[in-house]
Amino acid sequence: MSTAAQSPTEAATPAAATSIFRRNMRDFADNRLALVSAVVVVLFVLMALAAPLVAPHDPNATDLFRRLQPPAWMEGGSWSYPLGADALGRDILSRIIYGTRISIFIGAAVILVATTIGILAGLAAGYLRGWTDVAISRLVDILLGFPYLIFAIGLMAMMGPGLVNIILALAYKEWVIPCRVVRGETLVTRELEYVEAARALGASRGHIMLREILPNILSPVIVVSTIRMAHVIILEASLSFLGLGVQPPTASWGAMVADGRAFILESWWVSTFPGVAILLLVLAINVASQGLRDAFDPRFSE
Amino acid sequence: MSTADGDAPLLSVEGLSKTYVSRPGFVARMAGTPDTRVQAVSDVSLQIGRGEILGLIGESGCGKSTLGRTILRLHEPTTGRVTFDGTDVTALDPAAMKAMRRRMQIIFQDPYASLNPRRTVGDIIGLPLRLHRLATSEAELRDRVTEIVERVGLKARAVDLYPHQFSGGQRQRIGIARALVSHPEFIVCDEPVSALDVSIQAQIVQLLLDLKRDMGLTYLFISHDISVIGYMADRVAVMYLGEIVEQGPVERVLSDPRHPYTQSLMSAVPEVHPQGPHKRGRVRLTGDLPSPLNPPSGCKFHTRCPLAIDACRKVTPATEGVGPGHSAACHRLSERLSLLDPDDAPAAP
Numbered sequence: 001m002s003t004a005a006q007s008p009t010e011a012a013t014p015a016a017a018t019s020i021f022r023r024n025m026r027d028f029a030d031n032r033l034a035l036v037s038a039v040v041v042v043l044f045v046l047m048a049l050a051a052p053l054v055a056p057h058d059p060n061a062t063d064l065f066r067r068l069q070p071p072a073w074m075e076g077g078s079w080s081y082p083l084g085a086d087a088l089g090r091d092i093l094s095r096i097i098y099g100t101r102i103s104i105f106i107g108a109a110v111i112l113v114a115t116t117i118g119i120l121a122g123l124a125a126g127y128l129r130g131w132t133d134v135a136i137s138r139l140v141d142i143l144l145g146f147p148y149l150i151f152a153i154g155l156m157a158m159m160g161p162g163l164v165n166i167i168l169a170l171a172y173k174e175w176v177i178p179c180r181v182v183r184g185e186t187l188v189t190r191e192l193e194y195v196e197a198a199r200a201l202g203a204s205r206g207h208i209m210l211r212e213i214l215p216n217i218l219s220p221v222i223v224v225s226t227i228r229m230a231h232v233i234i235l236e237a238s239l240s241f242l243g244l245g246v247q248p249p250t251a252s253w254g255a256m257v258a259d260g261r262a263f264i265l266e267s268w269w270v271s272t273f274p275g276v277a278i279l280l281l282v283l284a285i286n287v288a289s290q291g292l293r294d295a296f297d298p299r300f301s302e
Numbered sequence: 303m304s305t306a307d308g309d310a311p312l313l314s315v316e317g318l319s320k321t322y323v324s325r326p327g328f329v330a331r332m333a334g335t336p337d338t339r340v341q342a343v344s345d346v347s348l349q350i351g352r353g354e355i356l357g358l359i360g361e362s363g364c365g366k367s368t369l370g371r372t373i374l375r376l377h378e379p380t381t382g383r384v385t386f387d388g389t390d391v392t393a394l395d396p397a398a399m400k401a402m403r404r405r406m407q408i409i410f411q412d413p414y415a416s417l418n419p420r421r422t423v424g425d426i427i428g429l430p431l432r433l434h435r436l437a438t439s440e441a442e443l444r445d446r447v448t449e450i451v452e453r454v455g456l457k458a459r460a461v462d463l464y465p466h467q468f469s470g471g472q473r474q475r476i477g478i479a480r481a482l483v484s485h486p487e488f489i490v491c492d493e494p495v496s497a498l499d500v501s502i503q504a505q506i507v508q509l510l511l512d513l514k515r516d517m518g519l520t521y522l523f524i525s526h527d528i529s530v531i532g533y534m535a536d537r538v539a540v541m542y543l544g545e546i547v548e549q550g551p552v553e554r555v556l557s558d559p560r561h562p563y564t565q566s567l568m569s570a571v572p573e574v575h576p577q578g579p580h581k582r583g584r585v586r587l588t589g590d591l592p593s594p595l596n597p598p599s600g601c602k603f604h605t606r607c608p609l610a611i612d613a614c615r616k617v618t619p620a621t622e623g624v625g626p627g628h629s630a631a632c633h634r635l636s637e638r639l640s641l642l643d644p645d646d647a648p649a650a651p
Contacts, residue, residue, distance in 0.1 A: 193416035197480065200376055201430045202403035215420040 027295035034291020040284035048100040055094035063089035068267040095251040107233040114174035122182025156244040185217035219296035226289035230282040311349035318382030342368040344544040357535030365544040370490040407481040411493040413473035417465040424461030430484040471502035543602040550628030561630040565641040
């Protein structure tokens with residue numbers, strides 16, 4: 001324990017009076033690479049929010065005279081279309097900027113839905129045990145048996161395209177990841193004496209699960225969810241690449257990569273720049289979440 | 303003070319048993335592997351009078367903590383009955399049990415595990431008041447929390463801090479404040495000082511005694527430390543492998559222990575003057591506590607008892623009275639043997 005522990009008077013100094021969360025955030029800020037990555041993620045988010053202000057052109061405006069125009073620094077390029085134009089003469093930069101909205105919105109929405117379901121199911125399975133645990137755990141096992149992308153493709157084929165359907169198709173399986181994390185942590189935490197103390201005081205099962213256990217297992221869940229968000233963004237891009245995701249003419253990175261497939265040798269920029277955008281965002285989220293994990297979970301710090 | 307006064311006891315435990323059943327996995331079950339049963343507490347009966355401290359003593363793993371938790375129905379008893387102030391606690395429905403929990407509380411052994419690290423001390427201590435709606439306003443709640451925080455010897459500003467900002471002894475005071483803020487009548491003290499430094503132990507023991515006097519409390523005080531029990535308790539119950547082997551007023555049990563297990567526990571207490579005039583015999587128990595998975599037949603202590611005879615291996619001894627309020631369960635009680643008397647102790651093998 002800290003030296004301040006000898007008297008509660010000393011313990012009340014501002015430095016000691018910080019919560020565990022603040023201490024973790026300080027650790028996170030000390031990690032340079034993770035901090036830079038977090039800034040990159042924030043820039044992407046800002047770009048998505050301010051898309052109409054940042055994008056030089058309407059992402060859906062076609063200009064047949066500029067079909068497959070190369071990026072500005074190549075011969076035939078122009079700075080009004082910095083990353084060139086696609087087969088319909090649409091500005092690639094503007095479409096990437098608008099595509100950020102789709103990637104981040106779907107990624108965040110899927111993770112939000114999946115994590116909420118996963119937390120509730122995991123808490124119920126881990127704390128209530130018995131048949132609740134058997135039912136939830138078997139369902140998780142069954143869902144884990146399906147290949148993710150093929151499962152999502154099947155669902156999209158059944159439900160038809162559309163933003164809400166994409167989110168549902170991905171969340172259908174995504175919730176098992178936070179669910180397993182939460183269940184495992186709950187199994188450990190439920191045996192701790194402070195949980196027993198709450199039961200001895202007459203606390204309800206709902207209170208114990210949501211107020212006593214959940215705050216103590218949230219760190220690993222947040223970490224896993226951020227890592228998974230990168231994965232979901234790739235999955236959305238994959239669905240859109242296959243034509244099952246966001247429907248044209250809405251700009252989506254996966255669909256843009258698919259659009260350039262036919263001319264990848266002559267007009268490489270059509271596929272490459274949206275691909276780089278996917279890479280950058282996913283990489284930044286991964287590195288930032290790695291930093292989060294190190295800061296929040298002492299078991300993983302090296 | 304004790305039940306001998308003729309008052310109805312505050313707490314009465316009759317034939318309480320707790321068996322844990324662990325079922326093997328599906329495949330093993332199909333292959334005929336039977337369920338594993340651990341009888342942690344077996345057929346325990348005891349009574350605690352209002353305002354009394356009953357010390358419960360025994361080795362680690364003998365079922366002391368399980369008994370305390372089963373009395374509070376933190377674990378459901380397998381058989382037996384717990385009566386608190388005339389109410390059969392074991393038969394209460396969940397709503398009535400919740401109301402009853404305000405009156406029976408527990409203080410835990412490990413002050414690091416027993417406080418939720420994510421909640422402030424004020425939240426932790428205020429929880430019982432919130433759960434039982436004992437405060438009409440936030441201001442009153444805060445006043446009552448502050449009052450009990452100061453009563454257990456902490457500064458009022460402690461309510462805004464987190465548990466990790468306190469030492470073990472201070473955390474134990476927080477745990478005591480949480481148990482007492484709802485003004486319960488009965489407290490299970492589950493080894494509340496065993497995890498603390500010796501210097502802190504004395505402070506916490508004194509605090510518990512002061513609080514008992516001021517608030518009219520009744521304690522079941524679980525410990526493996528005979529000196530703490532001797533200092534605090536009015537009566538003492540000795541537990542071995544889930545059973546109470548001897549029970550009685552503390553001064554009688556500690557000065558004239560009748561069960562060979564109690565005698566061996568007493569002989570393990572270091573003497574202040576080992577070369578003094580009253581040199582007593584030393585009993586060295588061989589072997590470990592047998593596994594409760596496969597408890598010995600007859601008297602459960604026979605595997606380690608220096609006085610064991612054939613009957614001990616076959617017949618479970620009945621509990622007999624050996625003095626006012628003093629009882630023990632041993633086949634050789636009538637012979638009045640004492641392992642502490644060098645004349646009676648068998649020669650070392």
